[in-house]
Amino acid sequence: MTLARKLAAECLGTAGLLAVVVGSGIMGENLANGNAAIALLANSIATGAGLVFLIYGLADISGAHFNPVVTLVEMLRGNLVWREGGFYVLAQIAGAFGGVALANSMFNLPLFFASTKIRAGSSQFLSEFIATFGLIAVISAGIKFRPALVPVLVACYIMAAYWFTSSTSFANPAVTLARSASNTFAGISLSNVPLFIIAQTLGALAAMLVFGWLLKKDKENV
Numbered sequence: 235m236t237l238a239r240k241l242a243a244e245c246l247g248t249a250g251l252l253a254v255v256v257g258s259g260i261m262g263e264n265l266a267n268g269n270a271a272i273a274l275l276a277n278s279i280a281t282g283a284g285l286v287f288l289i290y291g292l293a294d295i296s297g298a299h300f301n302p303v304v305t306l307v308e309m310l311r312g313n314l315v316w317r318e319g320g321f322y323v324l325a326q327i328a329g330a331f332g333g334v335a336l337a338n339s340m341f342n343l344p345l346f347f348a349s350t351k352i353r354a355g356s357s358q359f360l361s362e363f364i365a366t367f368g369l370i371a372v373i374s375a376g377i378k379f380r381p382a383l384v385p386v387l388v389a390c391y392i393m394a395a396y397w398f399t400s401s402t403s404f405a406n407p408a409v410t411l412a413r414s415a416s417n418t419f420a421g422i423s424l425s426n427v428p429l430f431i432i433a434q435t436l437g438a439l440a441a442m443l444v445f446g447w448l449l450k451k452d453k454e455n456v
Contacts, residue, residue, distance in 0.1 A: 235295050237318060243296035244322050245329035247288045251300050252333025252412050253340075254284035259420035260341045273419055278396035282389040289385035298385075301406040302326055303438035307370055310442060323408070330412035338416055349414050349421030353401060358426070359433045361399035366437030367444075368395060369405045374445040407431045 235243075255277070262276030289298040297314075299305045302323045309319040335345040372391045376384040395403030404410045404422070410431055414424040422430070 237321065240296040240318075241321055241325040243292045244299060244325040245332070247292045247296070247298055248300040248326045248329030248408055249333035249336065250288050251281075251284060252330045252409060253336045254333075255281050255409065256334055256337035256413065256416050256418060256420045257340055260337065260343075260418045263419040264341075274396060274402065277402075277419065278393045281396070282393035285389040285392060286385050289388060293385065296322070300326060300329075300408075301369075302408050303366060303406065303434055304370070304373065306435070307438055307442045310439075311446075326408040327411065330408040331415065334412045334416050338418075343416075343418070346415040347417050349417040349423055351417070351421040351423055353422050353426045354429065358401045359429055361401035362404060362430050362433035363437040363440075365395045365399045365401065365403035365405040366434040367441040370438050370441035371445055374441070374449060378449050401430070404430055405434060405437075407434055410434070 258280030259273070259277045262273035262280075266272040266276070288300065292298045297308070299308070299322060305314065305319050305322045305326070308314040309316055314322070331346070338345055338347070368391060369388070372387050373384065376387045380387065392403060392405070395405065404413070407430075410422060410427055413420050413422050414427050
């Protein structure tokens with residue numbers, strides 16, 4: 235695939251992901267009559283279902299990263315050249331904001347409007363560290379042992395992480411940044427974005443090191 239097609243796939247895939255995340259969050263909140271658990275359930279199921287399609291549909295074009303920390307790990311592992319990886323990240327961020335704009339527009343909201351939803355504190359930092367650690371772990375183990383099932387594994391993990399983390403598992407810097415531009419159920423205050431991105435980056439790097447060791451082939455005894 236040409237670089238242009240890869241970047242288009244990353245942009246479209248990330249846009250689709252954000253449209254699903256933000257749009258289902260708005261719909262869930264509108265229909266839940268104040269029941270946050272029902273809204274989160276709708277949000278998590280829609281996100282998981284969307285991820286399965288997006289990853290299966292675009293994986294053979296770009297690898298279906300849709301996430302700067304996934305791209306970073308691939309660059310550090312030597313599976314993606316740095317120049318190409320940098321363009322991946324730009325495409326992901328552009329796509330993320332495009333997806334937010336689409337979701338907001340579908341519900342007759344401004345294209346972008348700053349979120350006031352506070353997600354701060356050490357528990358949120360730990361949650362994003364764990365959520366991103368787990369995501370990279372699932373991808374790493376999945377590629378090693380069950381490559382054909384990676385889209386399903388990632389989708390199921392994210393659905394679960396919506397519920398077992400207090401942050402509802404953003405686990406993605408592009409997603410985090412773009413969700414600050416929607417003052418809806420899925421939003422996050424811009425002031426909390428750096429905390430999340432630092433935690434996500436550290437979680438991804440920690441998982442890369444741990445699973446690089448766990449999945450490393452032992453040298454055969456001569």
